[in-house]
Amino acid sequence: MTFGRFIWKNGTRNKRRTILTVLSVALTLFVLIPLVTFVNELDRRLEETNSARLVTRHAVIWIFPIPERYRMQIEKIPGIVANTPLTYYGGVYVDRAHTDFAQYSCDPQTLFDVFPELKIPDEQRQAFINEQTAVVVGRSKADKHGWKIGDRINLKGAVIPVDLELIVRGIFSGSPNEESNIYFHHTYLNQAVEAQLGLPGGLGEVSTYWIRADSPASVPRISQAIDELFVNTDKPTRTETEKSFQMSFVSLLGNIKYLIATISALIIFTILLVTANTMAMSVRERVREIAVLKALGFRRRRVLMLLMAEGVMITLMGGLLGTLAAHFVFRLIDIAAYTQGSFQRLDVTWSIIALGLIISGLVGVVSTGVPAYQATKLTVAEGLRNIG
Amino acid sequence: MAIPLKYNYLSLLKRRVSTLMTVFSIALVVFIFVSVMALANGLETALIASGDPLNVMVMRRGSGSELSSAVSHEALQVLKYLPGVQNAAGGEPIVSPEVFVIVNLPRPDGALANIAVRGTSPVGADLRPQLRLIEGRMFQPGLREVVVSRTISRRFPGVRLGSQVKLGKANWNIVGIFDAQGTAFDSEIWGDVNQVAGDFSYQDYSSVLLRAKDAAAVKELVSRIESDKNNDLTAQPESEYYAQQTWAAGPIKLMGMFIAVVMGVGACFAAMNTMYAAVSYRTKEIATLQVLGFRRRSILISFLAESMLVALVGGIVGCLLSLPVNKLTTATTNLQTFSEVAFAFRTSPQLLLIGMIFAVMIGLFGGLFPARQAARQSLALALRKG
Numbered sequence: 001m002t003f004g005r006f007i008w009k010n011g012t013r014n015k016r017r018t019i020l021t022v023l024s025v026a027l028t029l030f031v032l033i034p035l036v037t038f039v040n041e042l043d044r045r046l047e048e049t050n051s052a053r054l055v056t057r058h059a060v061i062w063i064f065p066i067p068e069r070y071r072m073q074i075e076k077i078p079g080i081v082a083n084t085p086l087t088y089y090g091g092v093y094v095d096r097a098h099t100d101f102a103q104y105s106c107d108p109q110t111l112f113d114v115f116p117e118l119k120i121p122d123e124q125r126q127a128f129i130n131e132q133t134a135v136v137v138g139r140s141k142a143d144k145h146g147w148k149i150g151d152r153i154n155l156k157g158a159v160i161p162v163d164l165e166l167i168v169r170g171i172f173s174g175s176p177n178e179e180s181n182i183y184f185h186h187t188y189l190n191q192a193v194e195a196q197l198g199l200p201g202g203l204g205e206v207s208t209y210w211i212r213a214d215s216p217a218s219v220p221r222i223s224q225a226i227d228e229l230f231v232n233t234d235k236p237t238r239t240e241t242e243k244s245f246q247m248s249f250v251s252l253l254g255n256i257k258y259l260i261a262t263i264s265a266l267i268i269f270t271i272l273l274v275t276a277n278t279m280a281m282s283v284r285e286r287v288r289e290i291a292v293l294k295a296l297g298f299r300r301r302r303v304l305m306l307l308m309a310e311g312v313m314i315t316l317m318g319g320l321l322g323t324l325a326a327h328f329v330f331r332l333i334d335i336a337a338y339t340q341g342s343f344q345r346l347d348v349t350w351s352i353i354a355l356g357l358i359i360s361g362l363v364g365v366v367s368t369g370v371p372a373y374q375a376t377k378l379t380v381a382e383g384l385r386n387i388g
Numbered sequence: 389m390a391i392p393l394k395y396n397y398l399s400l401l402k403r404r405v406s407t408l409m410t411v412f413s414i415a416l417v418v419f420i421f422v423s424v425m426a427l428a429n430g431l432e433t434a435l436i437a438s439g440d441p442l443n444v445m446v447m448r449r450g451s452g453s454e455l456s457s458a459v460s461h462e463a464l465q466v467l468k469y470l471p472g473v474q475n476a477a478g479g480e481p482i483v484s485p486e487v488f489v490i491v492n493l494p495r496p497d498g499a500l501a502n503i504a505v506r507g508t509s510p511v512g513a514d515l516r517p518q519l520r521l522i523e524g525r526m527f528q529p530g531l532r533e534v535v536v537s538r539t540i541s542r543r544f545p546g547v548r549l550g551s552q553v554k555l556g557k558a559n560w561n562i563v564g565i566f567d568a569q570g571t572a573f574d575s576e577i578w579g580d581v582n583q584v585a586g587d588f589s590y591q592d593y594s595s596v597l598l599r600a601k602d603a604a605a606v607k608e609l610v611s612r613i614e615s616d617k618n619n620d621l622t623a624q625p626e627s628e629y630y631a632q633q634t635w636a637a638g639p640i641k642l643m644g645m646f647i648a649v650v651m652g653v654g655a656c657f658a659a660m661n662t663m664y665a666a667v668s669y670r671t672k673e674i675a676t677l678q679v680l681g682f683r684r685r686s687i688l689i690s691f692l693a694e695s696m697l698v699a700l701v702g703g704i705v706g707c708l709l710s711l712p713v714n715k716l717t718t719a720t721t722n723l724q725t726f727s728e729v730a731f732a733f734r735t736s737p738q739l740l741l742i743g744m745i746f747a748v749m750i751g752l753f754g755g756l757f758p759a760r761q762a763a764r765q766s767l768a769l770a771l772r773k774g
Contacts, residue, residue: 016664020657027654031647061490061502063455159456161449234589251499256720259427263420263647270416270651274658277409281665 003306011310014282018314021278025318025363026325028271029356033326035260035267036355037346042250042257048175049242051216053114056209056226057245059236065205066235074209077225079218082113085186085206090159093145100334101141103155105186105206108134114212117174124149124170132188134169138179142171153182160203162196164189176345211239268359276367279311283371290375291383304376311368312361319360323353391677391686396694403666410662411702414747417651418706422743423713424644426733430570431720432637434731438571439627443515444609446596449622453633454488455727458592461485463619470612472605473598476511482599484512487585489594490727491555491577493544501719503540504727505555505577507584515597518571524549524564527579532587534579535564539717539730555579556587572630575719575729597626652750659754663695667762674762675770684763691759692752699751703744710735710743 012018056074058064068085075083084107093099108129112118120128120136127149128134137147147153147168155164166184173179190202211226213219223239230237250256283290293303327348335343378386400407439445446467447457459467464485467473473481487507492500506512513519513526527533534553541547541562552559560579568574585593600606606625613623667674677687714735719728 017661020661024654024657024661027650027657031650060492064490158452161451259718263424266416266420267647267651270413270420271654273409273413273416274654277406277413277658278661280409281406281661 003309007306007309007313010306011313017278017282021275021314022318022321024274025271025315025360026322028267028274029319029322029360030326030329032264032267032359033323033348033352033356034330034346035264036352037326037330037348039257039260040349040352041343041345041347045177045250046243046246048177049246050117050212051241051243052213052219053242054211054213054219054223054226054239055242055245056211056237056239057207059227059238062208062245062248064235065203065207066209066230066237068204068206070230070237071206071209073229074211074226077222079214079222081212081214082110083107083209083211084110084114085208086183086210087186087189087203087205087207088159089155089157089164089189091155091157091164094154094156096145098334100144100180101138102181104181104183105189106183108183108185111136111183112172114210115174115178116212118172118178119174120170120172127169131167131169132185132191133165133167135166135182135184136170136172137168137182139171139173140176140179141182142168147171160189160193162189162192164192176347210242268363272363272367275311275315275363276370279314279368280371283307283368283375287375287378287383287386291378291380291386294376294383295380300376304372307372307376308365308368311372312364315360315364315367316357319357319363322360323348323356326356327353391682391690393693393697396690396697399666399670400694400698403669406662406665407698410659410698411705413658414655414699414702414750415705415709417648417655417750418703418743418747419709420651421644421648421746422707422710422735422739423733424647425641425739425742426710426713426735427718428637428640428644429736429739430731430734431640431729432634433734434570434574434729435572435630435634435637436627437518437569438573438630439625440515440517441625441627442600442603442606443626444598444600444606444613444623445626445629446598446613446621446623447594449620451622454486454594455490457488457594459485459594459596459621460592463621464593464596466619467596467598467613467621470598470609472600472609472612474601474605482511482515484509484515484597485581485593485595486512486597487581487588487590487594489556489584489588489590493540493547493553495543496545501544502727503544503577504575505534505579505584506573507579507581509581512581512597513578515599516568516571516573519566519568519573521564522567524562527563529580530583531580532558532560532583533563534560534577535566536562536577537574537730538565538567539574540577541565543719543730553577555584558587570732572633572729574731575727648746652746655750656754659695659699659750660758662698663691663755663758664761666694667691667758667765670762671765671770674765675767678765678767679771688759688763691762692755695755695759696748696751699747699749699754700744702750703747706747707740707743710740 058066071083071085074080087105089103089105091103112120112125128136135153149168151168153166153168155166157163164184186206193199193202211222213222219241226239227237290303294300330346330348333346335346446459447454448459451457468481468483473483476482489505490502491505493503495501509529510526521535522538524535527535536547547553547562549562549565551562553562598609600609610623613621674687713733715732717730717732719730
């Protein structure tokens with residue numbers, strides 16, 4: 001009999017106990033994985049940013065708008081390749097219960113120059129520029145809502161209280177977060193504001209300017225130059241890298257990472273207790289067998305390894321079950337719809353699965369280690385005398 | 389005849405380590421559940437308890453929060469004299485026009501936090517009896533004076549009674565510290581409405597708060613303001629306005645429930661394991677009990693009681709562990725106004741009760757099958773064994 005087979009036979013001897021332990025480890029991992037994934041999504045959002053891109057916003061907070069006229073002054077600064085205003089429209093998609101995408105008005109001429117990673121066919125890009133009520137949508141949202149070129153999207157205003165009727169003229173692809181946005185003409189938004197709210201000339205303001213610099217090296221100089229332009233105005237600006245802009249959203253949630261880390265640690269500790277208890281029971285029942293193994297000439301260290309391998313096998317089975325279940329279950333949940341588009345996915349990546357397996361393996365080592373060490377410490381005679 | 393509980397108690401003591409581990413794993417599950425729910429609870433109370441149902445809040449139609457709202461000075465004159473608005477003893481209507489702005493304050497770690505500043509009046513303060521001055525005095529109209537909440541003065545270094553704080557372009561004197569008893573106002577700084585509006589170049593008010601005569605007048609005022617198409621205003625009871633902002637507590641609660649239920653099932657399996665082991669160690673004891681004349685039903689109940697005893701102790705320990713979490717303050721952002729909300733964890737008695745029920749359920753389901761096995765055990769087989 002090989003060692004592998006020996007471990008397997010021992011591990012599955014008490015089938016009911018093994019199944020219950022595997023299931024409790026699996027359930028724990030199933031709870032732990034979405035927490036880890038959530039933190040991972042927060043980090044990934046920062047990784048996907050471009051280091052040559054800057055965002056200019058109101059110095060206090062980005063929900064305060066800044067004037068449209070700032071754009072001309074900003075563009076006089078050397079080193080700027082492209083610049084588009086983005087204004088958060090925050091409307092409600094009339095055809096669905098939940099609006100799972102963000103909507104921005106932009107300058108259609110420069111949008112794709114500021115975001116070169118967004119891919120769109122040239123003729124679609126041109127069609128988008130040519131028509132004032134045109135909108136470009138992300139590939140994943142187009143697939144989800146069945147939007148095709150020429151379809152209408154009706155939006156009801158919430159943050160900006162005007163309604164929009166848009167026509168799909170282009171579908172772009174990019175990262176999952178980028179594909180969850182749609183972009184339309186800022187001039188069309190202004191027109192709607194003028195017609196529906198009676199404000200001559202429209203908003204006159206934008207939420208942010210998104211700027212692509214010629215290289216990451218010019219980013220600090222440009223950002224300083226922009227903010228100096230408006231420092232003594234009514235509406236001072238803050239220009240920061242895309243990354244630090246995104247970071248300010250994450251920090252809004254407060255100590256969320258700390259909270260999740262604490263909960264995760266408690267969860268891991270709980271499962272450690274549970275498996276240690278089970279492994280202790282199964283080791284205790286086998287004290288005599290361990291003595292027999294030693295009498296047969298097996299070294300103490302080898303016996304210890306055999307017992308620990310058994311524990312690790314059981315927790316790994318649970319870990320595998322729990323992480324894979326998480327991988328397949330959480331992708332079915334439409335998290336975007338419940339978070340108003342601010343979270344697009346709970347993507348349990350392979351590296352998270354690997355992390356889950358490492359955690360379960362370690363739980364196996366630690367939880368079996370203590371009882372196994374104690375059991376193998378006994379002499380052969382003591383062990384054989386044991387009647388437990 | 390029932391088997392005395394002392395039998396279970398002594399059996400548990402005999403397997404001390406295993407019992408303790410089971411107790412603690414159940415305790416941890418209960419602790420996590422109660423703490424996460426206390427967090428959601430605290431956030432919810434911070435916002436819900438903020439409004440008085442007789443206060444009617446008027447904002448611009450379509451604006452989800454005071455931040456994006458604007459109410460003109462002309463509109464205020466109309467609102468003041470609407471029927472149903474209560475008058476003060478002097479005959480003046482009880483109405484508070486307010487300005488709501490956001491400023492940056494540096495946290496101890498250097499990061500900037502978004503803090504809400506409310507420009508209001510003595511009337512506005514009277515309309516929120518939750519707010520009590522605990523140190524210093526109220527701000528005076530026409531001066532750059534503010535009162536700050538105790539929560540803010542604790543969270544931000546340098547924001548203390550007698551010192552100055554930079555709001556917008558100018559420095560303001562801090563003349564008082566207030567306590568708003570856990571409501572949303574605990575995350576605000578209050579100053580004079582005209583002074584704040586002037587400093588932040590607001591031509592309009594953000595909102596107007598009216599005091600209705602009674603509950604019927606609230607309805608009447610709301611429908612009157614809503615139906616007036618000229619003004620483009622919307623009205624709602626102040627309590628409703630804050631209730632709408634509590635949706636952020638929803639996902640936290642969902643997370644708490646999810647963790648609790650799944651981990652609870654896991655803990656159930658763990659308890660089952662322990663109990664099965666207990667039953668199999670005590671095969672002979674159970675047989676002896678049968679020989680002594682105890683019914684199968686008594687044996688079933690006895691083992692079930694044992695498992696529930698363990699769970700009960702686990703539940704109590706979990707609840708005790710969660711008590712220090714109560715009143716712990718933390719902050720997040722109100723996603724409607726993008727300003728910081730400070731709030732405290734709140735472990736209410738109901739929450740603790742739910743935690744206990746939860747623990748007992750774990751014990752019940754974890755013990756049921758092993759107890760049934762014990763009760764069905766064959767007497768002859770057990771006695772022949774070893």
